Amino acid sequence: MRPMISSRIRIGLASAWMMSAGLVMALGPVQVTAQANASRPILIERVVAVVNSEVIVETELQRRIAQARQAIARSGQQPPPPRVLREQVLDRMINDLALLQRAAMTGVVVDEPTLDRAVARIADQNGLSVTGLRDQLEKEGVAFARFRQDIREEIMLTRLREREVDNRLRISDAEVDAFLAAQGQSLARVDEIKLAQILIPLPEKADAKAIEKAQQLAAQVYNKAKAGEDFAALVTAHSAANTTNAGSLGWRSPDRLPSLFVNAVARLAPGQVAEPVRSANGFHILKLEDRRSALQSQLVDVFKARHILIRVDAQTSEQVALRRLDEVKRRMSLGERFETLAKEISQDPGSAPRGGELDWAYPGDLVPEFERAALRLSPGQVSDPVRSVFGYHLIQMIDRKREPLTEDRLKLVARMALRDRKLAEAVDEWTREVRANSYVEIKRDAD
Template identity: 45%
Template structure:
């Protein structure tokens, strides 16, 4: 992986980064710190046995102290999973499901699933510690400060709040340290397992060429949006509005001017222009409508989609001889949901950041430096120039829809909640080496999840895991 690719992976956006951020681990940093500490319930011989293979250790009865309160559910290497921690996690999962209107598995099934997640987390934590990596105190201080800022607290106020809630500050820091170590170890170990051959790259390039027909299109659109569950009267009103826009451009009025005035699309300020893209990165119905048009022509009829009514204009068409892509220069602010910062709260906080930026009360760069939870923070959230397919789809789709200078609403990706600003765009012709590297990135993303699961299975197979029965 080249330096730029690695930097974007560290930024928590590149498609080769972990497909799941161990969200359960991140979300439990505070909960784990709050869970009762029953480490003392393990007698010294028991703790020593946790380092031996499972066959060499005999289950021990739960101590009397466990029967009076919390108790151990599992010993994973030298780490414990407790009933109190499981109860905290279950309650949080149920609260999130209620808020989102989602259904959960039956009680016993959900409990087993969450218990296995906790065991996996302990396996990953111990594996990360065994690598000998270190998280320096300055980095840990920054992570603690991020938690404080997310909760609109000073570091001192955060410590006071933890104390009021009965959470040991040292244990809280150690949980944050473990989370950082796990992310580093997972990224390094999983990436090292992924192998991409030249033959696979050749096949992927051939697939991309066949899928796109070797042609790239620059399409402009005027979108008249139709709300979900719109009544027949609403649909008819929007159709009449779209037909009026089509009549204006047919009469010779500037397509771009009508788009700026009437389009509901995110690119309206750019005259509706979507930018040059391969056919496989455009809606199939768009490609089918413009493929017979000449450059500069407007589709003669409205196009109906789930979003509404579209008027399309073909601004440019490029054949595969010169493989050109639209690169985007963007920056972002990333907040990672945690036990004390829900996804909804993170979205509200980023929405407030957007209002401050638009009102001129703060700059995007300053807010990113002070708040963003990835390595791009020191550069004001700057992600540099990215080519199509370089970033995770949910982020890239939102970024692509923004005009230059535009700021998105808060959006959720697999890594957290983002606020995005597009700084600039440019057309770049990729040489053979760059095209092959782009294909490798696509293949690496496809293989990542399977490689991660294989690595986790191997770690579990090597780990000492002892399940405990609840005390009578």
């Protein structure tokens, strides 16, 4: 069973201590008779509720009420009447205590490194170091140990909820489709093709000889491509068009391509090369890279990046992590490659073997701090150290683009929205069930 904090006194232990000291626990306040004047009881602590084998005391209730008042004031709302607020806060405390007892009984624990990372994230979100957060809390009269315990309990409740509620929620495909329809989201699709090209140019006023020469070169390049030579190498060697991305034009719908191109690849299978076609700019050798059917949805920013992660934990302070990343940037200034350093230094086991490279990231895929910093970068640019819940990152942008959400992505967004809606109802029902299975006594005469 987890250790109890001072505001939650185990009844068995408390009763034994009070009996040995000659004290009596009344149904309302706990009182002790002073030696100097036996006729005047001195109030030690007030018990406001009993939850199974633990109690909630008045000082802890008042602390939570004060927190609630501060939160309400920050939101700009009017607080409810004092008695109503007291009842609401006490009700929440009873529920939380019953759930924490269940978490302890079912083996939910939060280790110190996890707690340290959570506290570090809160500090970072407030623009503070952990030491600065401690100082700020103490200025506000909040003990740092009490604050850490509150965060530990929040994590325990989240883990318990994930295990007993979240993982049991089921969202059907029919519910997703109905949700999208209700939101006015269309699942209408549009065909898209991905082309790569090699352009053999023609002068502005080309004569017959120049046209013939360009046509012959185009035929030679086409034959090489058709025979299986590397198309990207042919692009580099011969194309007068943009040679980045191996001549790829990216995903486009037919109405965003010249009809000449669309007609040339109409009967091709992905991977095949079309015979050269002529435009005013020259001869084009087109390769059909792929076809797909995409949703007609809004465009979103997506990006591909590399990163180097230095974790902040009991062994590595924030200052040490920052010094290590400063050293990384120094070595890069001397010519070392980001991906080589990522393999050597990064503490992200998933990306380090790949030189820190991450998959294409859509909005919401990565933690907000990382995503915001990455989207400020241009391809090839490296960020300053970025703090997240995982530690400090250096981020290098590889590429970025705008593209429509895929059907899978759109359905995932809908499924998550439905899950959030159902989750609130399921959590309320689960909380009522846990409380109903607990012994709860509220000391009404303590008001």
